[in-house]
Amino acid sequence: MFTQLSLRLRIFLFFSLLAVGGLAVTAAALTIGYHRADAPEMLDAFVFSGLLTGFALLAMVAGVWLLFDENVAKPIERLASEMRARAHAGVQGDLDLSAARYLGDLAPAAQAVAGQLSQSALGTAERVAAETARLAAEKDRLTALLTEIPMAMAILNPDHRIVLYDGQAAAVLAQIAHPRLHASLFDYLDPEPIKAAYGELQRTGKEVRCTARGTGGQQSYDLRLKPLGAAPGYMLIFDASEAQIAPDAARPLVYDFDLLDTPGDAVFEERALSDLCFVVFDTETTGLLPHKDEIVQIGAVRVLRGRIIEGETLDMLVDPGIPIPPASSRVHKVTDAMVAGAPGIAEAGRSFHHFARDSVIVAHNAPFDMAFLRRHATAMGVTWDHPILDTVLVSAVVFGASETHTLDALCDRLGVTIPEALRHTALGDARATAEVLCKLLPMLQARGMRTFGDVIAETRKHGRLLEDLN
Structure with a gap:
C-alpha cells in the first residue's frame, strides 16, 4: 500500500513521522526530568520548555521537508517524467537539469541514458520513415487503381x-x-x-x-x-x-x-487504452461564463488506436444568437459576420454528438467546454453521457500535480507545435490536444495503466486542479 503512494507523499509522511517521534521523545525526556527533579514548582518551566522545544522541532522539520521536497523530491519526479516522455512519447532534446542540480550524478546519468535513447530512436525513425514512404507509394498506387x-x-x-x-x-x-x-x-x-x-x-x-x-x-x-x-x-x-x-x-x-x-464492445472502464476511440475537441466562446456565454466555434479530431485519423475532423462555426464581444474576437478571430448564417447550437451540438458517438470525449479543462454543451442538451435533443477524459488531469498523473498544466506548457514539454495561425482556434487547439494525448497514452501504459478505468482512477486523485481552474 505504501509503495503505491507518490514519492512526494511518501517523503512527507517520513518527515511527519520524524516530527511525531521527535515530539514524543521530547515529551518523554521532559516528563522524566520533571519527576527526577522532584520540584512541583518547576512544572510551568518544564511545560514552557516542552512547548518551545516542540514548536522549534516542528519548524525545523517543516523547513527541512520543504527544502527536501523542492530540491530532491520534485526534481526526481520531473526527471522521471522527462525520461518517460523520451522513452515512450518520442520527445527529443536534452533534459532540463537545472532543477536537478542537487541530485549528484543522477541527473548527468539520466542525460546520458536519454542521449543514447535518442540516438537509438533516430535510427529507428529513419527505418520507419523509409518503410512509411514505401507504404505511402503502395497506397498511392492502390488509390490510382481504385480511381478507375x-x-x-x-x-x-x-x-x-x-x-x-x-x-x-x-x-x-x-x-x-x-x-x-x-x-x-x-x-x-x-x-x-x-x-x-x-x-x-x-x-x-x-x-x-x-x-x-x-x-x-x-x-x-x-x-x-x-x-x-x-x-x-x-x-x-x-x-x-x-x-x-x-x-x-x-x-x-x-x-x-x-x-x-477488434473484439465487441465492453464497458469503457474495462477496455484497453489501445482499443479506444477518442474524440478530442475544443470550443471558442463569447466569454468565460458557461452559464450565460455561448459557443461560436467547435473543432474536433478523432484518435483511434493511439493515432490521429487524418480527414476525420469537425470544424464548425456556430451562431451564438448574441453579439460576440470585440475582446473575445481578438482572441479567437471569430466575428459576428463570420457566424451569420451558421447553424445554431442545437444543430451544431447534434452534429458533434453524432461525431463523438461510441467514443471517449477528450478536452483540456473539459468541465468548461462540456458545461456549454450540457446547458443546451434539451434543445439539442441529446444526452451527453459519453465518458470524459481531461488532459489537465492526465498531465497531473504523468508529470505530477505541482507542474504547470496549461496546453502551451504541455505542448512545450512534449514537443508539440501549435502553428501561430491556429492557436486559439477550436480546430487548432483540438489538434494540439489530440497530439498531446497521443504522446501521453504510451506514457500512461508504461506506468501500468492499461485500461480506461485505470486512468480514470488516477485522474480522480487530482480533481482539485479543475476546481482551481474553474
Missing part, C-alpha cells in the same frame, strides 16, 4: 463497424452524417436489410444485393455485399448511380485493418 472503378466502397468487420472507406463512400455517408472509422454502419443505414443480406452472404459465401434507407429515411441506397475471402467481415459497395459518384473523382482512403479483429 466507378463505385463507392467500404470494408466492415463482422460487427458491421467501418474498417475502411474511400473518398466516394465518405461522400455518400456524409449525406447522412460525418463518416468515421470504427463507427457502426447502422449509424448511417437501416440495419434490417443489411443484417439479412449479411446472413445470406455468410450462408452462401457469394455476393448479395440489397436496398437500405439512410437513417434519416429520405433516400434509399442500392448496395452490394461481397465476401473478403478468408478475412473476417465484408466489402460494401454503393451503386454508382444512386450515390451520384463522379467516376473520375480522386479516391483517398481512410482505413485501419486492425479493426477487422
Whole structure:
C-alpha cells in the first residue's frame, strides 16, 4: 500500500513521522526530568520548555521537508517524467537539469541514458520513415487503381463497424452524417436489410444485393455485399448511380485493418487504452461564463488506436444568437459576420454528438467546454453521457500535480507545435490536444495503466486542479 503512494507523499509522511517521534521523545525526556527533579514548582518551566522545544522541532522539520521536497523530491519526479516522455512519447532534446542540480550524478546519468535513447530512436525513425514512404507509394498506387472503378466502397468487420472507406463512400455517408472509422454502419443505414443480406452472404459465401434507407429515411441506397475471402467481415459497395459518384473523382482512403479483429464492445472502464476511440475537441466562446456565454466555434479530431485519423475532423462555426464581444474576437478571430448564417447550437451540438458517438470525449479543462454543451442538451435533443477524459488531469498523473498544466506548457514539454495561425482556434487547439494525448497514452501504459478505468482512477486523485481552474 505504501509503495503505491507518490514519492512526494511518501517523503512527507517520513518527515511527519520524524516530527511525531521527535515530539514524543521530547515529551518523554521532559516528563522524566520533571519527576527526577522532584520540584512541583518547576512544572510551568518544564511545560514552557516542552512547548518551545516542540514548536522549534516542528519548524525545523517543516523547513527541512520543504527544502527536501523542492530540491530532491520534485526534481526526481520531473526527471522521471522527462525520461518517460523520451522513452515512450518520442520527445527529443536534452533534459532540463537545472532543477536537478542537487541530485549528484543522477541527473548527468539520466542525460546520458536519454542521449543514447535518442540516438537509438533516430535510427529507428529513419527505418520507419523509409518503410512509411514505401507504404505511402503502395497506397498511392492502390488509390490510382481504385480511381478507375466507378463505385463507392467500404470494408466492415463482422460487427458491421467501418474498417475502411474511400473518398466516394465518405461522400455518400456524409449525406447522412460525418463518416468515421470504427463507427457502426447502422449509424448511417437501416440495419434490417443489411443484417439479412449479411446472413445470406455468410450462408452462401457469394455476393448479395440489397436496398437500405439512410437513417434519416429520405433516400434509399442500392448496395452490394461481397465476401473478403478468408478475412473476417465484408466489402460494401454503393451503386454508382444512386450515390451520384463522379467516376473520375480522386479516391483517398481512410482505413485501419486492425479493426477487422477488434473484439465487441465492453464497458469503457474495462477496455484497453489501445482499443479506444477518442474524440478530442475544443470550443471558442463569447466569454468565460458557461452559464450565460455561448459557443461560436467547435473543432474536433478523432484518435483511434493511439493515432490521429487524418480527414476525420469537425470544424464548425456556430451562431451564438448574441453579439460576440470585440475582446473575445481578438482572441479567437471569430466575428459576428463570420457566424451569420451558421447553424445554431442545437444543430451544431447534434452534429458533434453524432461525431463523438461510441467514443471517449477528450478536452483540456473539459468541465468548461462540456458545461456549454450540457446547458443546451434539451434543445439539442441529446444526452451527453459519453465518458470524459481531461488532459489537465492526465498531465497531473504523468508529470505530477505541482507542474504547470496549461496546453502551451504541455505542448512545450512534449514537443508539440501549435502553428501561430491556429492557436486559439477550436480546430487548432483540438489538434494540439489530440497530439498531446497521443504522446501521453504510451506514457500512461508504461506506468501500468492499461485500461480506461485505470486512468480514470488516477485522474480522480487530482480533481482539485479543475476546481482551481474553474
